[in-house]
Amino acid sequence: xxxxxxxxxxxxxxxxxxxxxxxxxxxxxxxxxxxxxxxxxxxxxxxxxxxxxxxxxxxxxxxxxxxxxxxxxxxxxxxxxxxxxxxxxxxxxxxxxxxxxxxxxxxxxxxxxxxxxxxxxxxxxxxxxxxxxxxxxxxxxxxxxxxxxxxxxxxxxxxxxxxxxxxxxxxxxxxxxxxxxxxxxxxxxxxxxxxxxxxxxxxxxxxxxxxxxxxxxxxxxxxxxxxxxxxxxxxxxxxxxxxxxxxxxxxxxxxxxxxxxxxxxxxxxxxxxxxxxxxxxxxxxxxxxxxxxxxxxxxxxxxxxxxxxxxxxxxx
Amino acid sequence: xxxxxxxxxxxxxxxxxxxxxxxxxxxxxxxxxxxxxxxxxxxxxxxxxxxxxxxxxxxxxxxxxxxxxxxxxxxxxxxxxxxxxxxxxxxxxxxxxxxxxxxxxxxxxxxxxxxxxxxxxxxxxxxxxxxxxxxxxxxxxxxxxxxxxxxxxxxxxxxxxxxxxxxxxxxxxxxxxxxxxxxxxxxxxxxxxxxxxxxxxxxxxxxxxxxxxxxxxxxxxxxxxxxxxxxxxxxxxxxxxxxxxxxxxxxxxxxxxxxxxxxxxxxxxxxxxxxxxxxxxxxxxxxxxxxxxxxxxxxxxxxxxxxxxxxxxxxxxxxxxxxxxxxxxxxxxxxxxxxxxxxxxxxxxxxxxxxxxxxxxxxxxxxxxxxxxxxxxxxxxxxxxxxxxxxxxxxxxxxxxxxxxxxxxxxxxxxxxxxxxxxxxxxxxxxxxxxxxxxxxxxxxxxxxxxxxxxxxxxxxxxxxxxxxxxxxxxxxxxxxxxxxxxxxxxxxxxxxxxxxxxx
Numbered sequence: 072x073x074x075x076x077x078x079x080x081x082x083x084x085x086x087x088x089x090x091x092x093x094x095x096x097x098x099x100x101x102x103x104x105x106x107x108x109x110x111x112x113x114x115x116x117x118x119x120x121x122x123x124x125x126x127x128x129x130x131x132x133x134x135x136x137x138x139x140x141x142x143x144x145x146x147x148x149x150x151x152x153x154x155x156x157x158x159x160x161x162x163x164x165x166x167x168x169x170x171x172x173x174x175x176x177x178x179x180x181x182x183x184x185x186x187x188x189x190x191x192x193x194x195x196x197x198x199x200x201x202x203x204x205x206x207x208x209x210x211x212x213x214x215x216x217x218x219x220x221x222x223x224x225x226x227x228x229x230x231x232x233x234x235x236x237x238x239x240x241x242x243x244x245x246x247x248x249x250x251x252x253x254x255x256x257x258x259x260x261x262x263x264x265x266x267x268x269x270x271x272x273x274x275x276x277x278x279x280x281x282x283x284x285x286x287x288x289x290x291x292x293x294x295x296x297x298x299x300x301x302x303x304x305x306x307x308x309x310x311x312x313x314x315x316x317x318x319x320x321x322x323x324x325x326x327x328x329x330x331x332x333x334x335x336x337x338x339x340x341x342x343x344x345x346x347x348x349x350x351x352x353x354x355x356x357x358x359x360x361x362x363x364x365x366x367x368x369x370x371x372x373x374x375x376x377x378x379x380x381x382x383x384x385x386x387x
Numbered sequence: 388x389x390x391x392x393x394x395x396x397x398x399x400x401x402x403x404x405x406x407x408x409x410x411x412x413x414x415x416x417x418x419x420x421x422x423x424x425x426x427x428x429x430x431x432x433x434x435x436x437x438x439x440x441x442x443x444x445x446x447x448x449x450x451x452x453x454x455x456x457x458x459x460x461x462x463x464x465x466x467x468x469x470x471x472x473x474x475x476x477x478x479x480x481x482x483x484x485x486x487x488x489x490x491x492x493x494x495x496x497x498x499x500x501x502x503x504x505x506x507x508x509x510x511x512x513x514x515x516x517x518x519x520x521x522x523x524x525x526x527x528x529x530x531x532x533x534x535x536x537x538x539x540x541x542x543x544x545x546x547x548x549x550x551x552x553x554x555x556x557x558x559x560x561x562x563x564x565x566x567x568x569x570x571x572x573x574x575x576x577x578x579x580x581x582x583x584x585x586x587x588x589x590x591x592x593x594x595x596x597x598x599x600x601x602x603x604x605x606x607x608x609x610x611x612x613x614x615x616x617x618x619x620x621x622x623x624x625x626x627x628x629x630x631x632x633x634x635x636x637x638x639x640x641x642x643x644x645x646x647x648x649x650x651x652x653x654x655x656x657x658x659x660x661x662x663x664x665x666x667x668x669x670x671x672x673x674x675x676x677x678x679x680x681x682x683x684x685x686x687x688x689x690x691x692x693x694x695x696x697x698x699x700x701x702x703x704x705x706x707x708x709x710x711x712x713x714x715x716x717x718x719x720x721x722x723x724x725x726x727x728x729x730x731x732x733x734x735x736x737x738x739x740x741x742x743x744x745x746x747x748x749x750x751x752x753x754x755x756x757x758x759x760x761x762x763x764x765x766x767x768x769x770x771x772x773x774x775x776x777x778x779x780x781x782x783x784x785x786x787x788x789x790x791x792x793x794x795x796x797x798x799x800x801x802x803x804x805x806x807x808x809x810x811x812x813x814x815x816x817x818x819x820x821x822x823x824x825x826x827x828x829x830x831x832x833x834x835x836x837x838x839x840x841x842x843x844x845x846x847x848x849x850x851x852x853x854x855x856x857x858x859x860x861x862x863x864x865x866x867x868x869x870x871x872x873x874x875x876x877x878x879x880x881x882x883x884x885x886x887x888x889x890x891x
Contacts, residue, residue: 248492259471261470376474
């Protein structure tokens with residue numbers, strides 16, 4: 072009883088919700104990437120690896136050039152480059168997209184560790200100075216609103232960007248011509264092709280976009296929330312984002328709701344000092360939530376009809 | 388199209404084909420599966436590039452590369468398998484690729500709706516632009532395809548086997564639409580192997596066989612027999628030859644059977660009939676009135692919610708598919724590729740499916756006797772004229788007609804007591820239809836009780852000894868074999884009054 076009471080008390084604090092929003096944004100960016108990629112018909116489980124690659128190159132660039140914006144750009148491009156590999160393998164060579172995704176995740180984990188050793192030797196990779204981190208930004212006046220002000224308007228700059236991207240992706244996918252075409256390609260590429268739409272270009276674009284978003288999430292993790300690179304620091308967040316995408320039924324807003332739930336679990340764990348229960352149990356919370364979600368609490372959700380199926384022109 | 392030639396490794400799909408279509412006519416292109424019709428049309432539509440030959444449109448050369456090029460030349464194709472996205476609205480499907488936009492990028496719903504309304508009014512094609520496409524009946528989905536092609540400004544419409552998926556009523560509506568389109572100045576190329584339809588709708592006919600044009604005909608001056616002979620290359624029996632039935636004792640009895648559809652709504656609402664040895668009972672009806680569910684219940688793949696099925700005096704109502712099969716009920720399922728065959732298996736493996744536990748084919752139901760299976764397969768392939776490179780060829784690679792013959796061979800191979808034949812000739816060519824019809828009658832003459840379900844009224848009328856008409860999950864009437872088509876059509880749509888009500 073006291074545990075539940077503690078958690079309930081925690082839920083009334085603005086600190087918790089502030090942390091929860093930041094944690095969910097870290098999931099939201101790759102989840103948005105997943106939504107775009109899979110809506111175009113390419114299964115993407117490689118957000119984990121793209122994020123990790125982004126995190127690593129972000130830190131490397133920041134340490135080298137002492138410019139956080141340039142570093143963020145490098146992280147985004149690095150994520151996009153990993154996505155390009157996935158795109159070429161699964162679109163051009165029509166390989167199994169799950170296998171390609173797994174390969175990229177393993178490759179990213181190995182490559183980053185290897186490069187850390189290679190570049191920095193045995194000693195630590197080093198820490199980024201406070202002035203070279205993605206800054207927190209308080210919105211004047213709005214941040215003075217009680218509770219809401221702290222939760223929504225005293226956040227890292229990436230949080231604002233992510234929330235803007237959330238709205239953007241939702242609108243683009245469901246209100247614009249390019250969105251209609253992306254969804255058409257993911258549902259019935261043959262129909263899209265006969266309507267004069269270039270299936271391959273749409274898919275390349277969508278997969279690469281998912282990498283750019285994941286790279287941004289990597290930057291946020293490594294040079295926003297943290298200030299260094301640690302091997303495997305993404306800690307499964309790319310997979311949780313994948314679960315959030317499914318939970319959200321392949322829609323940006325739905326995925327965001329799911330990210331909020333997972334982010335809340337993470338924030339509760341991070342603020343566990345007032346809760347009298349093993350922190351190991353609490354650390355499992357986000358993952359347990361993922362399993363519960365995947366066992367179908369949300370009911371059946373239908374992926375895009377051609378999700379995961381390589382497009383072969385002329386074949387039925 | 389002049390001198391079109393296209394060779395694939397091993398086959399010449401089109402060999403010096405000439406096709407002349409006049410503006411404002413309905414031109415039928417007929418031929419058996421594999422005759423090269425689709426290749427020719429894909430060349431015209433720019434999806435395949437010919438090795439030789441040229442295309443002229445209104446007297447000028449046209450180089451067509453890809454679907455976009457075809458559209459630019461005013462050629463539109465209504466594909467046999469619809470190029471529609473079920474989860475999109477009708478409007479979105481029609482507009483796709485040529486969407487109206489506002490503000491540079493936003494899909495313009497209002498204008499899409501207006502454009503479609505203008506098109507549908509002009510050609511008399513009623514459609515709701517906001518309906519979800521996947522919820523529409525097949526006939527309306529096809530209409531969406533036609534509107535889609537018209538929206539792209541097509542003057543020449545290619546329709547690839549358009550009636551294959553339609554009910555008779557929907558086909559009649561389609562023909563009305565096609566006539567209106569011709570009146571509006573459109574030209575139509577109609578691909579089919581249903582000769583009655585071709586005679587009904589077309590002005591001129593081009594017949595293809597094995598990649599060559601074997602005849603240019605004027606519809607008014609020809610008949611079914613002439614076209615069929617050209618198509619197949621020999622005299623074809625269009626009428627089924629059969630003696631009057633000599634029905635034996637009742638062997639299969641269905642009493643007040645009820646069952647639900649996949650969506651959980653009642654599909655069978657009390658069906659009763661008797662089936663005698665040595666007779667064919669035809670089930671006529673518009674598709675979706677419970678015929679599919681009836682066959683599934685009888686074959687043991689769907690649970691009955693009430694009533695009884697008796698084989699002889701044995702109650703087989705609750706039998707599963709294996710028990711039904713073992714007790715002598717054979718089943719030709721309506722979905723050839725989904726339930727009838729394992730496409731990734733060889734012909735031999737498909738032919739033994741369902742019998743693999745029999746002592747003749749396995750030791751103690753464990754190890755397969757491959758030589759016995761091979762011998763069995765070879766016998767059936769020969770007896771049922773399955774044309775393939777050998778018994779180890781994968782079922783996937785065969786034509787529809789040969790695939791269907793595998794199923795027919797397997798199901799008839801062991802003299803069943805009852806044969807459930809659902810859509811036994813759907814999507815197969817004339818030669819195979821002729822063959823399967825002959826075998827069904829032969830099976831009847833051997834004393835098998837045959838239940839024939841078909842969406843083709845002509846097939847029902849020519850094969851059946853009695854005809855049960857299905858409407859909304861009930862048998863509304865059991866009619867003699869020579870009942871006029873008009874009367875059956877009326878009963879099938881809920882009109883008329885039955886002579887013997889099947890519902891208890």
